[in-house]
Amino acid sequence: MKIASFNINGIKARIAALTDWLKESDPDVALLQEIKSIDDAFPRSVFEDMGYQVETHGQKGFNGVAILSKHPLEDVTRGLPGDDSDEQARYIEATVVGKTAVRMCGLYLPNGNPAPGPKYDYKLAWMERLQARAETLLAAEEPFFMAGDYNIIPQAEDAATPSAWQKDALHLPQSRTAWRKLLNLGLTEAFRSRTQGPGHYTFWDYQAGAWNRNDGIRIDHFLLSPGCADLLTDVQIDKHVRDREKPSDHVPIWITLDI
């Protein structure tokens, strides 16, 4: 089963880019971030006509996540547990059943800039809640993964220009510490389990010719539970998508699981 994560930066502006990529890449499941749309305005029929079940968790203007799936989804839940006052739509879960049932968590982790400040505090608090959710899912011993735009540059080699990110919320020591804490639960970062070395990115800024200079960062990730890591058969970044007409500033990353 092929499962992708893609920060599309606005569903209404990205219908052509997204449908073109879906036709070409043909994922069974696509976890989307930054749909920037309320649920009622999501163009669900476009994707239903392509054979996808559509589950959204949106809000007006910003944020918003969704799941497209060619296989039936079960137990869809919206929102990251741990703070009932959090109104930002950044998290959705669903179970997909193949040979094995796998719990899928789609997330859009807060950017956190400027740091320090309230937005950075929110990012770190959100990561603590994500940690707690991962602990709960690990205790349930069902295979799961957490995928999406983490807004975390894990290591210097994950940025073309590491010095530019030293004081940025995406790469501050506290951010990387929270990331490593997640990994230390026993989660496997899918991409780094298969590919080493610098030069692998999932985001290029629209500004200052970042794409043409390959000035990118790797911030979209799949974290796999131990039981899910055993099912991993491939992981790739669809870099070429960034070179198309009217692209998102992110590109898709996908895994295949033997389920």
Add this chain to the structure above:
DNA sequence: ATGACAATCAGAGATTGA
């Protein structure tokens, strides 16, 4: 040190992103 670019909402320009 700053700005550059893009999407949204609204119907201009502010806000947000990374």
